[in-house]
Amino acid sequence: MKKFVFSRVLQAVPTLWVIATLTFFMTRYAPGGPFDTEKAIPQEIKVKLESHFGLDRPLFDQYLLYLKNLLRGDLGPSFKYPGWEVSELIATAFPVSLTLGVLSLSIALLIGIPAGIIAALRKNTWLDYLPMSLSMAGICLPTFVLGPLLIYIFSTQLGLFPPLGWYGPADWVLPSFTLGLFYAAYVARLTRAGMLETLQQDYVRTARAKGANPWQVVTRHALRGGLLPVVTYLGPAFAGLISGSFIIESIFFIPGLGKFFVTAAFNRDYTMVLGTVLFYAALIILLNLLVDLLQAWLDPKARQAQ
Amino acid sequence: MSVEKSSSLGRDAWLRLRANRMAMISLFILIGITTVSFIGPLISPYAYDQQNLDRVFEGPGKDHIFGTDNLGRDLFARTTYGGRISLAVGLLATLVSLVIGVSYGMFSGYTGGRVDAWMMRAVDVLYALPFTIFVILLMVMFGRNFLLLFLAIGAVEWLTMARITRAQTMNLKRSEFVEAARALGYSHGRILFRHILPNLIGPIIIYATLTVPAVMLLEAVLSFLGLGVQAPMSSWGSLIKEGAEKMDAAPWLLFFPGMFFCLSLFALNFLGDGLRDALDPKSSKD
DSSP states (O other), rough: OOOHHHHHHHHHHHHHHHEEEEEEEEHHSSSOOOOOSSSSOOOOHHHHHHHHTTEEEETHHHHHHHHHHTTTTOOOOOOTTTTTTTHHHHHHHHHHHHHHHHHHHHHHHHHHHHHHHHHHTTTTTTTHHHHHHHHHHHHHOOHHHHHHHHHIIIIIIIOSSSOOOOSHHHHHHHHHHHHHHHHHHHHHHHHHHHHHOOOOOOOHHHHTTTTOHHHHIIIIIIIITTHHHHHHHHHHHHHHHHHHHHHHHHHOOSSSHHHHHHHHHTTTTTTHHHHHHHHHHHHHHHHHHHHHHHHHHHHHHHHHHH | OHHHHHHHHHHHHHHHHHHHHHHHHHHHHHHHHHHHHHHHHOOOSSOOOOOOOOOOTTOOSSTTTTTTOOOOOOOOHHHHHHHHHHHHHHHHHHHHHHHHHHHHHHHHHHHHHHHHHHHHHHHHHTSSHHHHHHHHHHHHHHHHOOOHHHHHHHHHHHHHHHHHHHHHHHHHHTSOOOOOOOOTOHHHHHHHIIIHHHHHHHHHHHHHHHHHHHHHHHHHHHHHHHOOOOOTTTTHHHHEEEEEEEETTHHHHHHHHHHHHHHHHHHHHHHHHHHHHHHHHOOOOO
């Protein structure tokens, strides 16, 4: 197990290097620069700024310098927010995105898993059809349609929740549900499929034959195997939650990292873009590792394969 | 001989698909939406970018069946015109991903050995990349180039296709008819295109049907962030964005494009599921 984790962490190094290199050269070859503002700034100030940030040096030297600093964990200063380090900006904005992500995922699992279990246990009854039709509708209703709809119903019409902003828990409700419901729909379908398969397994039948009560059969025996597809799905779900948060943050005007990233790309804030991309990549790699470990814990077969 | 066999397989699949009610409804919805999108701009008396500042924010009515937007543009013309673009992006970007993915997967699986191992390793590395982020970055940095949009989306979606194709090719490579073809001295190219590719068509069609909605979603996300097609052109994504902004004054601006878009996704997903059951009966659920 230790060896597995270690080798995965080692594998992450070349991946992150590839990402850093790609992003570095992509941003630099794109037209425009961080100090090409609409309001022209005097030429000598621009030259001074560029030399201050080392932008006047040969590109390859800049690249090597960036990698060297990166190895020390230094993401560099932001070009657009004077006096701010990129790491400080991420540390400010990420907790907002994290709150949104955790809340959405909790909603997805808390709604999706029970709905899927009930649908599987009552297969081909209305308790199966109703949640499954709803979940199909949920999958086909993208967040950028659902979000405005929820604002329209719960904010404009009913006045229950604020339509935008991020000041207190009341602001959290609509964004988290918008993002969470889509994944709840997916999780419900996966749980149902997984449960249907495990409920037919011999060990579940044995447990039933031994007279375990139905509740115990589900929670102690079937659930563990039945949740495997959900766990597998968590990997792509995390990545999706991150890109989904870009949309949500833009709909509800939430000052999260996604919004910072898009703004930074527009402003050609090179270090901020690179830092955010690397941060997201590292996060995805870490989360995928956690998913694999969770999978190994749930599934003895996968454990042996590792 | 092989022609006869494949046609009867195809007919079997068609019969199975026809028996699937949801898949058939989806097929009709798709045909309907596609037709409306293509003839809509032709029969509409208004052009998609024709403004009429005397008739802004008009609800659905006799003159404008879907209503008008803040510049008095006809929403029916804009929605159907946007449908052309969304559907075209969906199909073309899927085609890009298909060509890349299938050739990559076939080559990797057929060659095998160390080449295969390295090629699949590369796919694994790419899988770990936060791709949506890259696409967003690409679109922001290099402007909203339509061609770039196809390429960027296609480049994201080919990975799974490559994996599926590779696995199938590896299986087919060991089959007797490929062995026979090799014994007859056929070239690798001929074996790949005449013997292996036709047997890949089932999985390719299934996955392509499921890729189209994914691609359309990505295009809509980009348009929603203001990175897709630019005004006065429209796509469903950009119309939904405009609609969401003006929802309080004119809910129909969100409703019609949203409905077209959601219905298409819904139908494509169901059709993909139906095709999977029809073309690959072994994998059918329950």
